[in-house]
Amino acid sequence: MLGEFERLALAAGREVMRVFHAGCAVDRKSDASPVTEADRESEKIILAGLRAAFPAIPCVAEEEASAGVVPPDLGGAFFLIDPLDGTKEFVNRRTDFTVNIALVRNGVPEVGVVFAPCSGRFFSGRPGRAESLEISEDYEIVSRRLISARAGIAPLAVVASRSHNTAETEAYIRDLGAAEIVSVGSSLKFCLIASAEADVYPRFGRTMEWDTAAGDAVLRAAGGMTRTLDGKPLAYGKRNQPGDEDFANPYFIASGRLGPTT
Incomplete structure (x- = not known):
């Protein structure tokens, strides 16, 4: 396949x-x-x-x-x-x-x-x-x-959306005290973490499942994980969601092996 x-x-x-x-x-x-x-x-x-x-x-x-x-x-x-x-x-x-x-x-x-x-x-x-x-x-x-995703050691390298950044994302990055911020579009953000070029990707903005699934699969295969803000793995196939449309994602944090989740 x-x-x-x-x-x-x-x-x-x-x-x-x-x-x-x-x-x-x-x-x-x-x-x-x-x-x-x-x-x-x-x-x-x-x-x-x-x-x-x-x-x-x-x-x-x-x-x-x-x-x-x-x-x-x-x-x-x-x-x-x-x-x-x-x-x-x-x-x-x-x-x-x-x-x-x-x-x-x-x-x-x-x-x-x-x-x-x-x-x-x-x-x-x-x-x-x-x-x-x-x-x-x-x-x-x-x-x-x-x-293989690396174990993040502070200060962390953070990837952020080029076209869809938010105030919540910027606040999260400030709290991390990140040494490096890489602004990149698309699902490459997951792949930079998977290839040990970055440590964490916070997303406090709108995404759909097709935006994230492939990059998330690569990240998980490399030993990383994408979690919602309550610490649960981001799930796919979400339908009939109260107050939201089918396949819409909640906010999430993608990280390497020991990166932050909340």
Whole structure:
């Protein structure tokens, strides 16, 4: 399964970069968030591949969900897809947008890939094994190396959202006394912790499950964890939530092996 995820992420990333270089119009969804041809074409590639290879496993994908297309029953396992995480970065010609594919089983992000096609960074994870992949200009996997989240030692290195920072996040970072703050878009924040380049990612702002599942899977495979503010592992497949929409996440803290959780 992980091999198919990697293949599809590379194919989708190639299409994302075609649109990035060619340019495209920016539309607005009902929630006013941006969407482009790259989002739609990437999602088509991923969904076609997953549905052909794994027809029994339902798919939840950002653009389909925005159009109201969601499987009525997710069962014990389902795929979560964000075909272009960091659309704002894409539109603003920044490099840290990503393609994200994850398998969720019994509420846990179990397998995931995160591909940043502009920078060439590629991360994959399955239970007990997380890797950073080197990608050629022809979108081929050249090599792999194991990665592992580190035990955070104060002062911590913190990753924060470039486009969605909040006063609560800034207050949390001040309380940590962090020595380094890395501002980056998209699910790469999870992957920087997984690869021991940072220690903690606090998110006191809006996210959806497709935003986080793939990066969270990589982080957990590397020995880290994402927890809600009450210390529980962030769960997936959340539906019929009182006062919130399906698949919306609460605030959370992602961290390395011994990083802070609250």
